[in-house]
Amino acid sequence: MADHPPSPPAKAEQISECLQELVANKGGEPPGRYCYKDGVGEVLDTSSLPLMKIPIIDIGLLASPTSICREELEKLHSALSSCGCFMSINHGMTSSFLDEVRLATKKFFALPMEEKQKYAREVDAMEGYGNDMILSEDQVLDWNDRLYLLASQKTRDSSDIGQKVLLILGEFITETLFEYTSKLRLITEVVLKAMARSLNLENNCFLDKYGARAIMQARFNFFPPCSRHHLVLGLKSHSDGSVITIVLQDKEVEGLQFLKDDQWFRVPIIPEALLINIGEQAEILSNGLFKSPIHRVVINPERERFSLAVFCSPDPDNEIEPVDGLVSKTRPRQYKKVKNYVGNYFQYYQRGKSPIEALKT
Numbered sequence: 246m247a248d249h250p251p252s253p254p255a256k257a258e259q260i261s262e263c264l265q266e267l268v269a270n271k272g273g274e275p276p277g278r279y280c281y282k283d284g285v286g287e288v289l290d291t292s293s294l295p296l297m298k299i300p301i302i303d304i305g306l307l308a309s310p311t312s313i314c315r316e317e318l319e320k321l322h323s324a325l326s327s328c329g330c331f332m333s334i335n336h337g338m339t340s341s342f343l344d345e346v347r348l349a350t351k352k353f354f355a356l357p358m359e360e361k362q363k364y365a366r367e368v369d370a371m372e373g374y375g376n377d378m379i380l381s382e383d384q385v386l387d388w389n390d391r392l393y394l395l396a397s398q399k400t401r402d403s404s405d406i407g408q409k410v411l412l413i414l415g416e417f418i419t420e421t422l423f424e425y426t427s428k429l430r431l432i433t434e435v436v437l438k439a440m441a442r443s444l445n446l447e448n449n450c451f452l453d454k455y456g457a458r459a460i461m462q463a464r465f466n467f468f469p470p471c472s473r474h475h476l477v478l479g480l481k482s483h484s485d486g487s488v489i490t491i492v493l494q495d496k497e498v499e500g501l502q503f504l505k506d507d508q509w510f511r512v513p514i515i516p517e518a519l520l521i522n523i524g525e526q527a528e529i530l531s532n533g534l535f536k537s538p539i540h541r542v543v544i545n546p547e548r549e550r551f552s553l554a555v556f557c558s559p560d561p562d563n564e565i566e567p568v569d570g571l572v573s574k575t576r577p578r579q580y581k582k583v584k585n586y587v588g589n590y591f592q593y594y595q596r597g598k599s600p601i602e603a604l605k606t
């Protein structure tokens with residue numbers, strides 16, 4: 246896809262020991278492969294970092310005709326071109342329903358290890374439980390265990406996610422997750438249309454590139470506490486490979502931070518809101534007008550943290566490039582065409598890089 250992808254690893258390796266197990270056995274002392282040599286700087290005292298002022302946007306309003314929601318569209322435009330993210334409210338889900346989804350995440354990670362290992366993710370697979378792929382000797386690993394599940398219409402129809410979650414979690418929770426991802430599908434549609442309108446483009450121009458066979462990949466994150474938290478990162482600094490990512494955050498434990506104007510900011514907890522951030526494919530589609538924000542997750546010394554990120558990415562067969570209406574003599578095309586962006590994303594991520602760099606014209 247990109248011009249100069251990192252050279253492929255001789256052999257990608259999956260860690261067999263999950264972090265949760267390691268922490269239970271060794272009491273949270275991080276092995277060297279998880280540690281940043283000089284520590285992670287200001288992470289030492291996370292509470293001293295400023296809180297980010299993230300705009301709050303009403304999804305119900307965004308879905309209404311332009312004449313009614315002009316102000317909300319302006320807010321969206323300004324949020325996405327400055328910090329690349331916003332907190333969404335009035336999204337059609339109650340607080341108690343969001344709590345059920347949080348509980349489903351916790352229940353999965355509370356299962357016995359042998360049970361979870363049945364769903365271990367294989368190298369390069371889009372679904373399954375585990376930790377980082379190891380692509381090189383010097384890769385610093387994330388202090389995080391995760392479960393990936395696909396929630397796209399296509400895979401749902403063939404009962405892929407259904408089968409897996411049903412087997413893992415039982416019928417009640419399966420229903421909760423199905424309902425959650427169906428709601429997210431509606432929200433994604435509203436947001437992609439509103440993004441286009443906020444740029445005075447035709448309603449469907451982003452949605453058409455996204456496609457009916459778009460992929461929604463859910464990542465359930467578990468971040469165990471670490472007594473030497475200043476040496477590790479829950480997720481290394483990255484921007485997402487999606488078009489948009491919808492994050493359900495932990496209600497009690499902070500951890501997510503965004504980089505803005507070369508300064509790290511803490512993301513506040515708003516329990517009833519969903520955090521939505523732009524991914525690199527929206528940056529490409531918008532010809533760089535919307536910025537995919539760099540973010541990371543830091544670790545709490547005493548408390549575990551959970552989150553659920555759903556990455557909404559276009560049909561991998563669709564070509565992604567800046568949309569016509571945003572390319573002009575005064576603003577030439579900033580990115581080359583690309584297909585299946587997510588297919589190569591993790592090869593870059595594990596090395597602390599991003600494919601978008603190689604696509605810049």
Ligand SMILES: O=C(O)CCC(=O)C(=O)O
Nearest residue numbers: 464466492501542552554
């Ligand atoms: O844990 C969070 O709050 C954010 C997760 C995230 O950035 C990701 O999974 O890519």
Ligand SMILES: [Fe+2]
Nearest residue numbers: 483484485540
């Ligand atoms: Fe992320």
